[in-house]
Amino acid sequence: MNVNATRRPRDLLRIENLHVSFSLMGARITAVRGANLRVLPGKVTALVGESGSGKSVISQTAMGLQTTTARVSGKIFFDDPLSGEGPIDILPLPHDGRKIRSIRGGRMGMIFQEPMTSFSPLHTIGDQISETLRIHTGLTGAEMRERCEDMLSRVGFNNPKKVYDMYSFELSGGMRQRAMIAMALVCGPALLIADEPTTALDVTIQAQILKLLKDLQLQMDMAVLLVTHDLGVVANIADEVVVIYQGEIMEAGPVETIFRKPTHPYLKGLMAAIPHFGMQRGDRLKPLREIEVNQDSLLSKKYQARTGPETILSVRNLSKTFAIRKDNWQMPGRPKEKNRPAVDDVSFDIKRGECLGLVGESGCGKTTVSKILMRAIEPDAGSVLFDDGKGPIDVLKAKGAELQSLRTRMQMVFQDPLSSLSPRMTIGDILREPLDIHDHGDTAKRKMAIKALIRAIGLDEASLKRYPHSFSGGQRQRIGIARALALGPSLIICDEPVSALDVSVQAQILNLLKDLQKDLGLTYLFISHNLAVVDYMADRVAVMWAGRIVEIAPREIIMTAPVHPYTRALLDAVAFPDLDRPLNFETAGQTSAVSRANWARVFRDEDGGDGMAPADLGGGHFVLARRNADMRELAP
């Protein structure tokens, strides 16, 4: 134990009785009510809550970045160990004044959720990072550049000199978040405020960023206020946890106590609402707020015992390569970029009544597959056969009446429930539109059908006259599901249906989808990057990487005995909300492009091999390996 620890550490940031309210259309909305919390120097404090709980407002107010319309009372003490003048109260400082500006960026850094929009696309990365130094230090241009490049290499860029002169849109999401971290930390602040730093990122990238944050936090002996809704992230890097609900602090304490002995019902509810691994088949998530649904009205003849062939959808050798736009600016004589196929020889079957999960990092081709199935994109090669008992349809060649009938039997639920519903149509119009297009029944019958649909998703009939913007994200997604159900399809493609939703709402939607599947005999293709969600929903799981399905198996096998190294890496990268299953930062911090070099030879497609083919491991377990692979090499 060192000297510092024996003395009671001073709070780096102490928030006392903070109230924040906004005036909106004449009314006052209170976002934070009497919040108290503290951040210890050199520790990670997590502020956990759902969206709208006021957690982001607190983090912005701590830096004096709240909007001018916000009315704030209370105290926020920041005790900068370097200044030696003791704690200063942030709130009475003049808005955007000299004092608060010297703290911002210099002593407190901030990173945001959206690495896409946090950088200006018109200025180079280096310009934006060195700007912080220019404001807070008196370094010369060359010294600043050196410091920036040093910082860029510390956040994991191999060629900081080049990155310095690049623009943000030339980097991937994870790389941008690294650059963002470099920008926040370049002045060596005492406190880093990270507002949902990994929410917009893939699992593997999330693990990398968490590792990076943890490493830098220890190296620089810096405190972090981590704002997040993800208990998995909290369990892995936080020292202290503060739980906030509707602007009030519910529970606070060391991470051990919070996870092992949660006392507040809200926290207990939150924990029960997240899907976690190892749930039994019959286990059900308990949403924080249950919704009442009534599917009886939907159980009409349409949905009665479906009979027919066992395989509802059969996909064979699907391939698609996108042409890169011809580049006007390209200098002559520069080598052309080689087009990598977005979907490469993908084959799978979906059985009637099952849920097939499709997982993989962003850019692996999951969404392209779903778009090909919906005939939104023409594939270069391959075939798709659909048969739900009313006669087989060749999906890719269907025309006219056949295509029209296919549309009624295959529907889609989209990721973003706001942009997928027309803001100019009432919910009633949105739900009626498919019936109108396909000429189902007369006006009275359509009206009945719509009412049945809206009850089936747990909304009341009055909502039919309202517009999408007056619903919450979860309600909108339920409306999206109702729209997909309107024509009585037998197969529904769900493309990341819950990734844009809050944890507490996620459980509602997942349960709704599960109930509908059971009661209406639906078949799902469930696309997600969240393995826990897929584990909860799917009967079988297909893992996609770089346009190919690398492994497909019943979900128990994928989750417990995966064979393919990519599947393993994906599972390793999941941050569990469980203190006993910490992330292995050593292995989780690698991108698949890097770790691929370490894969066993059988999984690598190199020149001289005979190409790759799915190897049958029995029990419906297939893994992509070399054609001549020895079965013993493929043992889990």
Add this chain to the structure above:
Amino acid sequence: MVRYILGRITVMVPTLILISMLVFTIIELPPGDYFESYVAELRAMGEATDMAEIEELRERYGFDKPAPLRYLHWVGGMLIGDFGYSFEYRLPVSEVVGDRLWLTVLVSTVTILFTWLLAFPIGIYSATHQYSWGDYGLTLAGLIGIAVPNFMLALIVMYFANIWFGVSIGGLMDRQFLGAPMSWEKFRSILSHIWIPVIIIGTAGTAGMVRRLRANLLDELNKQYVVTARSKGLHPMRVLTKYPLRMSLNFFISDIGSILPSIISGAEVTAIVLSLETTGPMLIKALQTQDMYLAGSFLMFLAFLTVIGVLVSDIALAILDPRIRLGGGSRK
């Protein structure tokens, strides 16, 4: 980049050829030619006409030849700097336009500068003080500026200038300097006259630009990168000018394409009302009297300026916005 510009210039050639054909067709559309309208006008005034002389002129300028030949004659002339002959003024087109062109460029350039100087601060103020009384007042003034036609404003200003001050504000200089060579006195006279047309012509443009700048800036002000810049401790004014303002400039640069031709042709009606010695009124007169070489060369010149303006704004956008320069899958 060089290849891109060369490519764009190559595309300009067929564009201009097409435009020249269109212009020629439009000029040829009304029945008859300049001489016919001239004869009709003379007859209407009861004067005798010498048909032999008219026929001779017709032959000299090739009006008896078929249309394609006349077209080639016209286009060929323009390529070597011969813009044809104005029958109305009985002078080569280049001499007719000459003096007026420089006055027009002067008026328009000053107007554009006036618009920018006024619109930028007002637009920035309006956007940063959204829904304040200042914003409402400026918005109201701007809407009036857009809604009132310029020639109307010109008439009103002329009327009150006459009633209250007893001065006539028409023209760009005092009478005695008309046609006189440029001198210090003439220059001073122009300066003392120019501000009235500039304000009158500039109001609508200023108001429109304020509205667009405000809207563009408001979009940008709520973007995440603005908060990022503030969280670095940047001075609020510097945040504004470095990030959102720069971002909202794209529309302004795309405007260059339309500003270039309007320098020459802008505000014809107002110019007639204020009897300005600019090219606008002349173009209208030329179209009315079927003075085909004058009108045609004029329209061609405008088309040329438009094409050049669009090219210049595209290149400027590419230089200023790396997303355009580096987008579309290319790498540095």
